[in-house]
Every structure is written in C-alpha cells, then in structure tokens.
Amino acid sequence: MILIYAFIFAGFLLALYLLFLFVCALPVNTSKEYENNSRFYRGLLYSATSAVLKLLRIKVKVAGREKLPAGQKVLFVGNHRSNFDPIIQWQSLKSWDLAFISKEENFRIPFFGRFIRRCCFLSVGREDPRKSLAVFDKAAGLLKRQEVSIGVYPEGTRSVKGELLPFHNGVFRIAGKADVPIAVMAVSGTERIRENIPFRGTEVHLDIVDIISPDEVKTMRTVDVGKRVRKVLEDRLYGGEEIL
Template sequence: MGTVIFWIIFWILIAAVAFLPLYFIFLFINGLLFVNMKKEYNEDSKYFRFLLNNSTAIAVKLIRIHISLTGREKLPKGRFLLVSNHRSKFDPILTWHVFAKENLSFISKPENFKVPVYGRIIHRCCFMPIDRENPRKALKTIQRAISLIKNDVASVAVYPEGTRNYGEGLLPFHAAVLKIAQKAEVPIVVMTVQGTYEIQKNYPWKRSEVKMDILDVLPPEEIKGVKTNVLADKIAEMMLNNLEGKE
C-alpha cells in the first residue's frame, strides 16, 4: 500500500510540474493572438477576466499566501472607486484576486503592460496605463476611468500614493485621481493592505499572511463638491489610523 501511495504522489507531482509550463504557454498564445496592444478596449472580456482570475488563484496557492479581508459587507452594490495604500507589486494582484466578482480595472504605470503574458491580459481587462509626466495624457486616462464606471464596464482601483511605499506611513497623495469618483458619481471604497511587502522574503520557506481592511465607503453625496486635497487628507488619515492600529 505504501508503494502505491508513493507512486500516486510521484505522478501527481510530475503532472503538476508539466501543467504549469503548458498553462503559461496557453496564456501566452491567447494574449498574443487575441489582444491588440494598440487598441484601447472599453468593454471587459469575460474570457480574459476568467484567465486573469484563474491564473492568479493558482499563483496564490503556489506561493502560499493567506488573505484575510474585513469589511466586505460594506461594499456597495454598484460600481465604485477603490483606493488603497501601496506597499508591494503584489498589492494589485491580490486585490483583483479578492475582488474577482467586482471586475476591478486598475490605473497602473505603463511598465506593467510590458510584463510578459500578463501585460496583454490586463490590457484586455481594461486596465489603464497613466503617464504622470504628461498631464494631458494623464487626464485622458482619468476620463477613460470615469467612462468605464459610468458605462458599468468595471469598477476602478487606484493607488493615490502613485508608487510603492517602502517606508512607514503614506507617501503624499495624488489627489486628482479622486475626481474619478466625483465625476462618475460613485462611492469611494477606502481600504488598507498589510503584509504584502514580506511575501518575497517569505517565499518559498514561509506562508505569507496578508491583511486587507475595507475601512469605509464614502457615498457620492458626501464627496460631491469637496476639494480633492481635502478628500485626500481625510482618506489618508483613515488609512494611517488603521495602519498604526488606532482603530
């Protein structure tokens, strides 16, 4: 019996090792054949969204990441703007994994769209590159995000810090991104993420614990007409209180 179990486990491991490269090739071919990187997509693809969510779920299992989420019951039923702190390249990956049903499209730096395989997949899922060095192009991205929400294509996620923060606290916010919620007349979902910075250090020796907290939902009527810098200060204070364990 022991020998039989050994061989069963052996062939399962062989199958798993063989499966991953084949699956990666499958994703690569799909992206290459069916995604035009020069085209701006304004309709989400259920097929590529499935590929994104499915492959991410596999990766989360393999890397041994355990995610605890609090506050999901606060999520609005319709579209929204999600804002969060930003500590690691794993932040958006785990966020779209946790919010798979909500179909999030991220505003992201252009380099992420050059990542092999996944650059094409996220492009087809209406993720948006933003050129912060060019105000006119950045405004166009903001307008596209507003349109995606208004047309019920996807909810949008942004990191107001603009880049990953490797230190304590928060980096100064780019408050203009909050106009997306104001113009689209949708709530702002405020969230914090903790534990993602340690993933690279933990893998493959330790399981990583990631904590996501939905702190509050600011309704459209509450944010209407409020200056974005004032709104940014309020959100930053909320996040800092949570990150510092004050609430």
C-alpha cells in the first residue's frame, strides 16, 4: 500500500512539474529569434535536461574541459551521431551557455523547442544556402557580444554509421568573424542510447580534443581549419584511421 501511495505521489509531482513547464513555455514567441540569453529559461532547460538524462540513465564522462577558456564564449564544433548529442553537450558545458544552430523541426518539440528559442538557439533550413549565411552572421554577432557560445556540427546532419561525413567548412567562418576560439569536441556512445532505452543505461564520452585560438583561425583558410578538425576527431574516435 505504501508503494502505491509513493507512485501516486510521484505521478502527482511529475504532473505538477510538466504543468509548470507548460505555463513557463507559453510566453515565448515562436516566431521570434531572441538576441538575449534568458537566465530563467536556461535554468529551466538545464533542469528539464537533467531530469531526462537521469530518467534514461545516461552517464556522461567529460574529458578536457580544463582546456576551455574560462569566462569566454567559444565556437564549439564536433561530430554528430545522435539527436542526444546537443542535449548532452549543452548540459555538460553549462558554464559556456551553449546555443546550437539547429534544424527548424527541433523548435517544435514541446517545451524544449520554446526554451531553446529563448536561449538564443538559431534555426536553419537546409534548402537555401543564403539563409544559412545569414544565420552564421547572427551566430557570429551573438559570439562577438559574448551572449552565448555557439555549437554547430560541420557534417550538417547525423552520421548513421558513425563515420565522419563530409564537412561544410563555411561554419568555421563564424569564429573568424567573431574573433573567438574554436573548441573541437568528440562525442561517442550517444548512438547507443535509443537501443538501450528503456532497459539499459548508457555511458557517453564527451572529450574536448583541441582548441584553435583566434589568432590561428585568422591565418587559416576554412578548408584548412576543416582538415585540422577532421584530423583530431579521427585520432580521438578511430585511432587516426578514417572510417569509410
């Protein structure tokens, strides 16, 4: 009987929490791109993310965080294996206020879509390259004002088989325009989360493998930045061997 009451109470608390998130999401204008990072909504985002990770029993091991510049916003780039990648990265790197350049449909996810919009995440479509350039300019502006760090995946989409897909090197121009470092992050294990739900937990590794300083970015072509990023990711993920 006590166990039944405990489940009922837990369900009641969950319902209250979801109602709270729903009410908080209502004021967010879904047709607006915000230029100021809301501490309130970012706190809600972190709270909801923490609950999801605990519920799914996802354990994240982070290495190399000490390489990141303290008190400075950064352009984060990395490989992309799962829809869980950005969730784990913004939660593990909270001190840098990560905002991702993300596909439009992610902004329609209940609660999360509105919260990430209010935290300066940027929506990008894949059809019109000119719109992508405009989004890159907005991202550079946010970085230059030190409003948020920006996260972007040079591959442009998830890699189903785990190999590194061809890079869209134009994303690296964001760092040059904003005069900020590029942090290269390698993620592994996220590709197993879906298959492990609901019976097994998942261990995920997030490594900061390289920092490219603003001075280095200025002297390099975007294609050369892309080659360097690709090389350090291959070294970390595949032991230096490119997976074809």
